[in-house]
Amino acid sequence: MSAVDRIQVADLQAKKQPRQARARATFDAIVEAGAQLLAAEGYAAVTTNRVAERAGVSIGSLYEYFPNKQSIIASALARVMREITAEVSHGLREALSLDGQPRAGIDSWMRAMTAALDRRGALLRVALREVPFLWDIPEVRGLSDTLQHIAQEGRRKSQRVVHFDDPEASTYLLMTMVWSAILQTVLYRPAHLSRERLTQTLVEMVLKLL
Amino acid sequence: MSAVDRIQVADLQAKKQPRQARARATFDAIVEAGAQLLAAEGYAAVTTNRVAERAGVSIGSLYEYFPNKQSIIASALARVMREITAEVSHGLREALSLDGQPRAGIDSWMRAMTAALDRRGALLRVALREVPFLWDIPEVRGLSDTLQHIAQEGRRKSQRVVHFDDPEASTYLLMTMVWSAILQTVLYRPAHLSRERLTQTLVEMVLKLL
DNA sequence: CATTAACCCGAATAAAAGCTCGGAAATACT
DNA sequence: AGTATTTCCGAGCTTTTATTCGGGTTAATG
Secondary structure, three states: OOOOOOOOHHHHOOOOOOOOHHHHHHHHHHHHHHHHHHHHHOHHHOOHHHHHHHHOOOHHHHHHHOOOHHHHHHHHHHHHHHHHHHHHHHHHHHHHHOOOOHHHHHHHHHHHHHHHHHOOHHHHHHHHHHOOOHHHOHHHHHHHHHHHHHHHHHHHHOOOOOOOOOHHHHHHHHHHHHHHHHHHHHHHOOOOOOHHHHHHHHHHHHHHHO | OOOOOOOOHHHHOOOOOOOOHHHHHHHHHHHHHHHHHHHHHOHHHOOHHHHHHHHOOOHHHHHHHOOOHHHHHHHHHHHHHHHHHHHHHHHHHHHHHOOOOHHHHHHHHHHHHHHHHHOOHHHHHHHHHHOOOHHHOHHHHHHHHHHHHHHHHHHHHOOOOOOOOOHHHHHHHHHHHHHHHHHHHHHHOOOOOOHHHHHHHHHHHHHHHO
């Protein structure tokens, strides 16, 4: 680990873009290997040599494209965050298309979020628990911001949403609570309660707050 | 870091109990130094030599009481969790004593939780984001379980709490959501919204769900 | 075909950090 | 006081791991 404490955002970016097709493959293989190792064995298990090995690439090639170990992990996580952002946004659009039926809309969106997170459970668990520079990755901050923007925009557009003293604060809290609850249940699997039950109940609760 | 991946719970416990008073002081100084370093500089900054140095103790003495680095951090975090558990439980008892007034009770308890977490914000931030074996620490699991027990017990005792299809699931979710929301706002400090506003709004939302 | 540029390789380097061990010093016990 | 036990010490061993670098290989270019 060492004195890798204060990390600059610049250090988290890839060093060089591949120009040829085979280089592109090398680059992708490295990112993919990093993601797999991280998800399967945790942050401490991600060493540059193991990443290179699993990617079927030499350690030298790895450093051709990435300035350091962190940038590999950051690239992998950035990719995942872009995917999740896309899926969640798409899920919202689909939910909004069910305009007349609030219950169906909420239900649809909750399930989209749950699915997006669940599909990447192992990786997210490690990322959230162990990666020290997680919140220095622009795409990670971006996802949080996106969620809040979506929520606040939804509030402004729809008159019927959230009638509390402070609309902005309550919208912030509602989004935070829903997102956290989903994350929590996806990552920590409560023993006695089925996920389906939890999803249904969550929908009920959200409806009651709107 | 090395191959410290699969950690046994036994490895997280102190090796030996101090018998003399000066030894007790040494032990405590080590735990305290670990906590301070962790909170101030993050997990990667906690090296055994630095802990010993900050504790004013030699590295040899450190290994007299702790079998490895993780056990120092685990001891520090276990202590904090016990403190938080105590404060939150105490806060609940105080809230319950305000029996007739649900709003005052909820408000009081929310504030107790917020205060308990806020006071240890820096340490908790690092613990939750960076400590790989956090959830292997019995006291950490204990806090989660305690919260759920408190919530479920409260539901059973009080008839007026949570009327949804599935009482157990909704109670689980409510507790999870509230705790997450407080943790989130304490750790991530949303820019535009004051903490006071958020607390008030959270109380309103909880009341609406009960 | 010649030349340049991009890409790939992996042994070796160097630094960091966890932990050991032999023995000295302080404290308790009788 | 004399002995046993507990505590403390810190230089150094060992292992791990990120990163470099000199040189070879493949692909683009003219």
